[in-house]
Amino acid sequence: MSTSAATIDHLTDTLSALPLTSRRMFGEYALYLEGKTVAFVCDDTLFIKPTAGALALLPEVERGPAYPGSKDYIIGSEVLDDPELCARVLRVVASETAPPKPKKPKKPK
Numbered sequence: 001m002s003t004s005a006a007t008i009d010h011l012t013d014t015l016s017a018l019p020l021t022s023r024r025m026f027g028e029y030a031l032y033l034e035g036k037t038v039a040f041v042c043d044d045t046l047f048i049k050p051t052a053g054a055l056a057l058l059p060e061v062e063r064g065p066a067y068p069g070s071k072d073y074i075i076g077s078e079v080l081d082d083p084e085l086c087a088r089v090l091r092v093v094a095s096e097t098a099p100p101k102p103k104k105p106k107k108p109k
Contacts, residue, residue: 002027007044014080017087028067033094039076042066046076053092057085 008022008029021032022041031039031046040047047066048054050073058079063072079086 003029003041003044007041011041011046011080014083015087015090017083018090020090031090033090036094036097036099038090038093038097040066040073046080047073048076048079048089049093049097050074051093051096053096054089057089057092 011031012020012022018033022029023032028043029041030037031041038049045066047064050063050071054074058074061078062075064075065071066073074089076086079089
């Protein structure tokens with residue numbers, strides 16, 4: 001099962017206070033803030049990266065794998081009920097996440 005575009009539209013509308021971007025990958029989506037991956041949306045469910053700050057803000061929240069074989073992520077279903085808290089958590093995740101490594105230039109053929 002894959003995530004629908006309507007789910008991504010709903011998430012970005014709900015969290016419109018953030019400049020979130022998304023990218024489709026393998027039928028699912030990654031959510032980016034400040035160019036950093038902060039969450040995944042798999043099977044129409046939000047999975048937030050479990051950084052130390054995010055876990056401090058959400059100590060009792062449910063966790064589980066985003067996809068088979070993945071580490072446990074924060075399941076964001078309950079967090080989305082409070083968009084301000086969710087936005088705060090995603091900002092903390094972005095601040096604690098290293099920027100992506102620059103891509104190596106392609107070698108000419």
